[in-house]
Amino acid sequence: MDAMLHPEQDIMQVCRNGHVITDLLRTYPERALTHCDRCGTVTMERCPTCGHELPGAIVVPGLQPVGARAAPHFCSMCGAAFPWMRQRRPPKREPLELLENLLHRLPRVIRQLRVRNGDRPPFRVADEKDLEDLLRALLSLHFDDIRPESRTPSYAADTRTDFLLAAENIALTIKWAKPRILEQVPEDAAYYRRERKCRTMLVFVYDPEYILREPCLPPTAGAEDSEEPAVRCVISPERVAL
Numbered sequence: 305m306d307a308m309l310h311p312e313q314d315i316m317q318v319c320r321n322g323h324v325i326t327d328l329l330r331t332y333p334e335r336a337l338t339h340c341d342r343c344g345t346v347t348m349e350r351c352p353t354c355g356h357e358l359p360g361a362i363v364v365p366g367l368q369p370v371g372a373r374a375a376p377h378f379c380s381m382c383g384a385a386f387p388w389m390r391q392r393r394p395p396k397r398e399p400l401e402l403l404e405n406l407l408h409r410l411p412r413v414i415r416q417l418r419v420r421n422g423d424r425p426p427f428r429v430a431d432e433k434d435l436e437d438l439l440r441a442l443l444s445l446h447f448d449d450i451r452p453e454s455r456t457p458s459y460a461a462d463t464r465t466d467f468l469l470a471a472e473n474i475a476l477t478i479k480w481a482k483p484r485i486l487e488q489v490p491e492d493a494a495y496y497r498r499e500r501k502c503r504t505m506l507v508f509v510y511d512p513e514y515i516l517r518e519p520c521l522p523p524t525a526g527a528e529d530s531e532e533p534a535v536r537c538v539i540s541p542e543r544v545a546l
Contacts, residue, residue, distance in 0.1 A: 312362075312363045313459045314327065314330045315321060315327075315357050315359075315364055317329045317337070318347065319342070319343060319346050319347045320345045320348065323342050326360075327457045328363070330360070351381065351382060352377040353384035354382040354384070356380070358376065359373075359376065361373060375388060384534050399446075400474065400506070400536070402446045403474065403476065404538050406443075407506075407508045409542055410438075410510070411512065411540055411541040413438070414438070428490065429510075431480060432478055435510055436464075439478060440452070447469050448471065450464070450467055451469075451470055455495065459465065460480070463473050464477075464478075465478075468501055473504065474504045475502040475505045476505075476508060477505065477506070477507050478508050479507065479508065479509045479510070480509075480510055481511035481516055483515060485509060485516070486509070489507055489535065492507065493505055493533065493535050497533060499513070503534065504536060505533040505534070505535050506536050507535065508538050509540075510540065512541065514541075516539060523537065
């Protein structure tokens with residue numbers, strides 16, 4: 305009866321890729337392997353950081369455990385991550401990839417903000433200033449050093465705000481689609497080429513009405529190929545091919 309009230313925990317053996325060999329190592333030592341029979345890597349039954357035994361199945365006399373416990377993620381004694389967790393960490397995404405993905409999904413964010421709780425008026429993005437405000441908030445999800453860059457280009461009636469991602473050397477300039485809007489890009493590129501504040505200038509054009517029939521940069525946007533910045537463009541939402 306005492307054994308039923310106080311069951312014992314067995315030991316688990318796991319390979320360094322996280323494959324469980326057995327969670328009943330103490331009860332059935334003959335099940336132990338020096339190398340995994342699935343991937344061939346070395347096995348372990350203790351935390352490589354502190355030496356604490358890996359917790360296995362709960363053993364109750366007269367009862368046979370069904371299935372096997374999953375390999376733990378972290379050591380319950382020292383908190384260190386086990387080798388299979390470090391190996392499973394996804395590769396770090398490139399800053400430009402993160403930024404372009406955010407911009408491509410921005411129209412979905414805008415649509416979701418139109419639906420509000422209760423009787424609150426919907427959040428609407430009506431012009432470039434609204435886009436700047438929204439992106440200023442969203443950029444902080446992925447980037448730490450975000451610096452507004454205020455300038456008044458010859459094509460603008462008032463001051464506009466770009467965003468410099470200082471650590472990533474990326475300048476983001478924001479535009480609302482209208483005919484011939486991409487003709488502004490060479491002047492933007494010239495500004496950042498002259499100021500030399502970034503390696504890449506990313507042009508984001510919000511085109512909710514699908515005004516741009518040929519959404520690509522004009523060939524003059526990168527006339528001086530040997531000089532920074534490199535110019536890239538994201539137009540969203542993208543036109544769906546029929």
